[in-house]
Amino acid sequence: MSQESPGDQQKDPPAPHHSQARGGPLREGQTPDVVIEPDADTLARSVASALVARLAAAQAVHGTASVVLTGGGIGTAVLQRVAALAAEPEHAVVDWTAVHVWWGDERWVPVDHPDRNELGAQQALLDHVTIDPEKVHPMPSSDAGYDSPEEAAAWYAEQLAAVADDGGAVPRIDVLMLGMGPEGHVASIFPDSPAVTDERPVVAVRDCPKPPPTRVSLGFSAITAAEEVWLLVSGEGKAEAVARALGGAEPVDLPAAGARGRRATRWLLDADAAGRLLRG
């Protein structure tokens, strides 16, 4: 994204790194942006720069910023790059003590389990910046004292609602990042699963086809309440799902197709993940 960053709202979208998706039953104003970088490392660097810029801009307007993190390889690589930027005085433009940090999903495992997305985010970013612990909102772990993931999901929904300033269910979320599985799952919303149609902002997910089988996830009502949804996708194994999502797949078949932001939806891809998109 040397020419265009996904967080830059001011510029017109130039080719070749930035093109409009075609097809699909999208309403006006919902057409996703597609950004294609040559490889995963370049993608992580450019998304990190864009995220820092977007959060700094949100802080300039609102005083605080709010981000939803994702696990996964590219999501974690982005956080590592954000930490690197925070260590460079000329790029340390985000006040991390004024950032609300949320998660898109979490595995129902003990707090110190390596599968926890929270642990990955701590190691990649949160241990390397000065944060306000009151503004960091991990999803509960299985050993946190909740009887069930359903109870934990309800608690997380309360946390979101508690800081929503308009009496709504979800606070302003400036950027919500999602990885995508090769079959099109986002957060822990899997194809043909009850979470696809669950209208609650936070849901318990059981019998996941990918281990661990039990999780807590934001639902579509929370995901689509975000100002901007950024889908971070790298690798050839995702290329078909990317093409189907941008080609108008139904969210029940391919949940990533239902991940849309209020103001922007950005598909941030490496060349391998973009390999089956039609050009021209």
Ligand SMILES: O=C(O)[C@H](O)[C@@H](O)[C@H](O)[C@H](O)COP(=O)(O)O
């Ligand atoms: O267990 C999961 O549900 C996955 O970890 C998922 O949340 C992840 O974000 C995507 O599958 C993308 O992961 P990659 O970026 O590693 O491909």
